[in-house]
Amino acid sequence: MSLPKVDKIWMDGTLVDWDKAQVHVLTHALHYGSGVFEGIRCYETADGPAVFRLTEHMERFDRSARMLLMELGCSVDEMVEAVKETVRVNGLASCYIRPVAFRGYGVMGLDPLPCPVQVVVAVWPWGTYLGEDALTHGVAVGVSSWRQRSVNANPPAIKATANYLNSSLARIEANKHGYEEAILLNEDGKVCEGTGENIFIIKDGVVCTPPVSDGILEGITRDSLMTIARDLGYEVVERSMVRTELYTADEMFMCGTAAEVAPIRSVDGRSLGDAGPVTLELQKAFFEIVQGRNSDYEDWLERV
Numbered sequence: 130m131s132l133p134k135v136d137k138i139w140m141d142g143t144l145v146d147w148d149k150a151q152v153h154v155l156t157h158a159l160h161y162g163s164g165v166f167e168g169i170r171c172y173e174t175a176d177g178p179a180v181f182r183l184t185e186h187m188e189r190f191d192r193s194a195r196m197l198l199m200e201l202g203c204s205v206d207e208m209v210e211a212v213k214e215t216v217r218v219n220g221l222a223s224c225y226i227r228p229v230a231f232r233g234y235g236v237m238g239l240d241p242l243p244c245p246v247q248v249v250v251a252v253w254p255w256g257t258y259l260g261e262d263a264l265t266h267g268v269a270v271g272v273s274s275w276r277q278r279s280v281n282a283n284p285p286a287i288k289a290t291a292n293y294l295n296s297s298l299a300r301i302e303a304n305k306h307g308y309e310e311a312i313l314l315n316e317d318g319k320v321c322e323g324t325g326e327n328i329f330i331i332k333d334g335v336v337c338t339p340p341v342s343d344g345i346l347e348g349i350t351r352d353s354l355m356t357i358a359r360d361l362g363y364e365v366v367e368r369s370m371v372r373t374e375l376y377t378a379d380e381m382f383m384c385g386t387a388a389e390v391a392p393i394r395s396v397d398g399r400s401l402g403d404a405g406p407v408t409l410e411l412q413k414a415f416f417e418i419v420q421g422r423n424s425d426y427e428d429w430l431e432r433v
């Protein structure tokens with residue numbers, strides 16, 4: 130994806146020109162992956178741009194930073210304001226939002242604590258992450274030969290930049306094998322997640338998703354869809370699942386801020402058919418909510 134430029138990027142408390150938002154080549158994070166980030170979407174609604182669950186995203190950002198003993202130097206509320214200001218100043222009706230905090234320039238070596246922390250918020254227009262057809266025709270996925278990181282090594286619960294080396298390895302492999310996305314299993318063979326998405330299967334009318342304890346990022350889209358599914362009357366369970374359950378699921382989909390709600394049409398070349406009725410119902414409800422067409426979930430929309 131080549132980045133569509135916008136006007137301004139928020140950097141350490143001030144708005145700077147897109148082209149001037151730069152760092153030194155000896156920035157710690159460039160060498161050691163010492164950063165945390167978020168991915169958030171702002172949707173166009175009849176009442177103007179609305180950021181989906183912005184506060185929850187910034188709370189996760191704050192938790193990721195705290196787990197790495199990274200002082201952000203600003204509160205969750207201040208980060209929420211910074212995001213709103215960045216969306217506003219760039220005049221975008223809808224966009225993707227990327228807050229990132231990282232260890233900057235000044236010290237080298239593996240103890241990051243003496244390094245200064247920099248905080249940035251960038252926004253840009255970003256369409257369907259998994260390709261134009263993903264939301265309607267679904268994606269073909271392959272189980273990766275790379276394993277999910279264990280909860281005791283590059284913990285999946287931290288949205289750390291370093292964690293995405295593994296995701297990139299899996300994504301490269303999947304694409305080279307002709308799949309659109311990968312699914313990662315942990316070392317015990319339990320199904321975890323996509324490279325940047327959580328996953329759900331539907332079996333006998335029950336909506337199932339892997340538990341946090343198997344090693345996943347606790348996705349905000351995942352949480353939203355569990356709530357939506359329960360509100361629609363479905364039984365929702367968080368439970369471990371193994372690879373073969375993916376082959377025999379009635380329906381399956383992946384979800385995340387970038388990917389939104391994408392049906393899965395095949396796993397390892399085993400067809401699951403067209404998007405199923407439960408997936409379509411959840412997808413429709415999700416888009417109604419994020420686009421401000423369901424006032425029951427108004428709390429999830431934060432106006433800029």
Ligand code: PMP
Pocket residue numbers: 168322323324325326327345346347348349350351384385386387
């Ligand atoms: N898992 C991983 C590894 C991710 O990178 C993401 C995207 N942030 C998700 C799951 C989905 O999380 P969310 O719904 O909060 O975007």
